[in-house]
Amino acid sequence: MEEKEISQAVIGRLPRYFRYLGQLKDEGIERVSSQELSDIMKVTASQIRQDLNHFGGFGQQGYGYNVGYLYEEIGKILGLDKEHKLIIIGAGHLGQALANYVNFERRGFIFCGIFDNDPAIYGTQIRDIEVRPVEEMEDFIKSNNVDIAVLTIPKQCAAAIAERLVSCGIRAIWNFAHVDLNVSEEIQVENVHLLDSLMKLSYNLASRRK
Amino acid sequence: MEEKEISQAVIGRLPRYFRYLGQLKDEGIERVSSQELSDIMKVTASQIRQDLNHFGGFGQQGYGYNVGYLYEEIGKILGLDKEHKLIIIGAGHLGQALANYVNFERRGFIFCGIFDNDPAIYGTQIRDIEVRPVEEMEDFIKSNNVDIAVLTIPKQCAAAIAERLVSCGIRAIWNFAHVDLNVSEEIQVENVHLLDSLMKLSYNLASRRK
Numbered sequence: 001m002e003e004k005e006i007s008q009a010v011i012g013r014l015p016r017y018f019r020y021l022g023q024l025k026d027e028g029i030e031r032v033s034s035q036e037l038s039d040i041m042k043v044t045a046s047q048i049r050q051d052l053n054h055f056g057g058f059g060q061q062g063y064g065y066n067v068g069y070l071y072e073e074i075g076k077i078l079g080l081d082k083e084h085k086l087i088i089i090g091a092g093h094l095g096q097a098l099a100n101y102v103n104f105e106r107r108g109f110i111f112c113g114i115f116d117n118d119p120a121i122y123g124t125q126i127r128d129i130e131v132r133p134v135e136e137m138e139d140f141i142k143s144n145n146v147d148i149a150v151l152t153i154p155k156q157c158a159a160a161i162a163e164r165l166v167s168c169g170i171r172a173i174w175n176f177a178h179v180d181l182n183v184s185e186e187i188q189v190e191n192v193h194l195l196d197s198l199m200k201l202s203y204n205l206a207s208r209r210k
Numbered sequence: 211m212e213e214k215e216i217s218q219a220v221i222g223r224l225p226r227y228f229r230y231l232g233q234l235k236d237e238g239i240e241r242v243s244s245q246e247l248s249d250i251m252k253v254t255a256s257q258i259r260q261d262l263n264h265f266g267g268f269g270q271q272g273y274g275y276n277v278g279y280l281y282e283e284i285g286k287i288l289g290l291d292k293e294h295k296l297i298i299i300g301a302g303h304l305g306q307a308l309a310n311y312v313n314f315e316r317r318g319f320i321f322c323g324i325f326d327n328d329p330a331i332y333g334t335q336i337r338d339i340e341v342r343p344v345e346e347m348e349d350f351i352k353s354n355n356v357d358i359a360v361l362t363i364p365k366q367c368a369a370a371i372a373e374r375l376v377s378c379g380i381r382a383i384w385n386f387a388h389v390d391l392n393v394s395e396e397i398q399v400e401n402v403h404l405l406d407s408l409m410k411l412s413y414n415l416a417s418r419r420k
Contacts, residue, residue, distance in 0.1 A: 202294060
């Protein structure tokens with residue numbers, strides 16, 4: 001499969017397919033046509049077929065999709081058949097909120113360390129994870145095979161921390177700092193810029209007002 | 211200006227322009243060419259020109275863009291020249307993290323109420339905002355002219371709460387519940403599906419591994 005050439009737009013839609021298929025599965029539904037999926041997901045049936053064809057199809061003319069099978073397969077495509085180890089850099093409110101979010105673990109995203117630069121909270125626990133000094137970050141990543149670093153730190157510190165993460169072999173960064181990271185293309189970066197999202201909402205409100 | 215016809219992709223890029231122009235402004239830079247902006251933002255100069263032309267251009271041949279003016283204008287387009295009043299539904303970790311995020315207030319997004327269904331925390335304060343029973347939500351929205359409701363509640367409750375919000379006249383929902391809301395197109399919805407974002411990262415990690 002030529003997965004590497006698939007656009008980020010298609011990939012961005014896969015979690016949503018996964019979510020809807022999981023719901024159908026939970027409801028005991030065994031098969032679904034692209035038209036039915038289209039009705040509940042509010043995208044065209046043709047887009048669904050096109051998107052899924054990137055990964056080899058899965059549908060059968062006159063039958064539709066087998067819900068359980070498609071759910072499993074999309075899960076594998078999304079890499080959810082393997083566990084991922086994550087650390088959080090920044091034990092502030094947002095870092096704590098993410099560490100406490102149990103839904104991530106259900107999908108195999110395991111938080112195994114939290115790092116901060118405030119000595120007052122070293123050794124405290126968030127859920128059952130100890131807050132450690134950020135100086136220990138590199139050793140921890142290497143000895144625990146950490147895949148993903150979550151940045152919940154102010155934007156002023158983000159570039160320096162990202163550089164240190166890359167130097168010690170991190171492969172992916174989930175970035176909540178409100179700045180774009182300037183790292184090698186080998187490193188996967190996914191930004192969650194909350195303020196940008198709120199501004200988009202504000203724009204849509206303003207343009208409706210006219 | 212025909213702002214209503216502008217695609218969500220263009221609108222999604224505006225906050226990023228705004229962020230970079232703010233940085234240039236803070237550095238005391240007064241003018242910038244689309245080529246310079248292209249170099250720092252890592253998008254093509256032609257895309258920058260095209261995006262900004264949707265709103266009337268702003269650039270001058272041979273001069274480029276006036277940083278301060280363009281920053282102000284994009285801010286106005288994004289509706290940041292007006293204050294927005296927000297309430298948070300769900301005073302769990304994520305709701306608390308958002309309430310504590312002062313950067314939102316700097317941009318005119320003012321949290322004025324937090325609602326929850328746990329009597330144990332009614333009356334407690336998050337920053338200086340009191341946690342109130344969710345039963346008081348409707349009256350509060352009406353008497354405080356709330357624009358935006360932030361949903362940081364489990365997905366099981368999201369649909370019912372969204373329906374109540376719409377009934378009492380809310381105009382925008384910033385949705386962190388991991389479910390798509392089925393509301394009228396008149397209501398602006400911006401989803402932050404954290405797990406989807408993490409799955410995208412996981413996909414990109416998996417496809418790199420091959």
